Amino acid sequence: MHVRPLRAAAAPLLGLALVLTGGTASVAETPAPAPYALDAPVVFAHRGASAYAPENTLAAVDRAAALGVEWVENDVQRTKDGELVVMHDETLERTTNVKEVFPDRSPWRVKDFTAAEIAGLDAGSWYSAAYAGTRVPTLRQFLDRLRGNGQRLLLEIKLPELYPGIEVDVLRTLGRAGWLRPGYVDRRLVVQSFSADSVRTVHALRPDLTTALLGTPAVADLGRYAAFTDRINPWYGGITAEWVAAVHDLQGPHGRPLEVDAWTVDTAAAARKVRDMGVDGLISNRPDLVRDAVAGY
Ligand code: G3P
Ligand code: CA
DSSP: OOOEEEEOOSGGGTTOOOOOOSSSOOSOOOOOOOOEEEOSOEEEETTTTTTTSOTTSHHHHHHHHHTTOOEEEEEEEEOTTSOEEEOSSSBSTTTSOHHHHOTTSTTOBGGGSOHHHHHTSOSSTTTOGGGTTOOOOBHHHHHHHHHHHTOEEEEEEOOGGGSTTHHHHHHHHHHHTTTTSTTTTTTTEEEEESOHHHHHHHHHHOTTSEEEEESOOOHHHHHHHTTTOSEEEOBGGGOOHHHHHHHHTSBOTTSSBOBOEEEOOOSHHHHHHHHHHTOSEEEESSHHHHHHHHTOO
């Protein structure tokens, strides 16, 4: 098993409440976690704990926190008027009531709606009536909730080819929300994308930030990605122990071995299988289930 050099316990960070300060800051500070090494996989709540609450919502963030899951993955896109919002699909159709509210706006692309229009949509009823009225969060709202909960973020820049310059926008929002300070940029944040160009851009803009490239590149191609990414995050069904070892054999831009976080691992059997291949992390809709299966954290 590959051992990550910088990891920290989850439980002490969780459960911190939002506080009212009367100023611009609206969330409590949480102490920077102390690094130490563990050899069990880290577990990430995919789109929040999305098996139990509507994906990419604050409810899914809170559900992950309630399960004691520290790391949360999300998907970030940009509205017509430049706001960053948390949404997986290119369109709003599957996870909101946009067709009812705006029947004449097909195909309901995120980039064709304003932030105010999206903020008025119901992003919970599609999942269950219990979540009726749940909203699509902005990235800023998502970051503030994570901070308040003492959680960490695996941020995916989704479909960056649709949003020229989104990397600058993401970093600006992260900075304004306090996520590029020491203790956050180095311990609580990873930025990933399927786009190598986007990952390379993020690394160039903020070399201190941890990055991940989504996908399963051929071993022969891994070396050129190691110049700008710290992790290669593959679909769990397409990897072998040999491929994982080949990734670990390379050093990333911070002088550490490249790491591997596999997705989307939702059964105990799959979790054990890729754990035994040596992966460093499991990205899961059912993070409690896979954590228990592999004694992860
Ligand atoms: O974090 C990895 C995973 O989220 C990538 O796939 O389609 O769920 O964004 P997708
Ligand atoms: Ca994602």
